[in-house]
Amino acid sequence: LKHPDFANYQYLLDLPGSTTGSYSRNLNHLWLFGSVVFLWDGPLLERGGAVQWYSAALEETQTHYVLNRDTAIQIVDTIAKSLPFEQQRL
8 A cells, every 4th residue: 555545544553663764754644644543552652662753742532542452443433433424434
């Protein structure tokens, strides 16, 4: 899947690792598409993890949602039910 195709999706999940460049570079691109961005809960989000210049401005439920294997379905279902119809995509 090429980056421009990401705009076709309502939800984008950022997993540890990278598609091109670096972890933070990939994450920067995800916010450009207007989709709901999910971050995988793990060591990179812990104190001292992947601190970026924008980290202080991140606010869960405003800029992203954090999920893991145990919480993913519940979080996505809750968000899907709360989105107005005109914001719903794939």
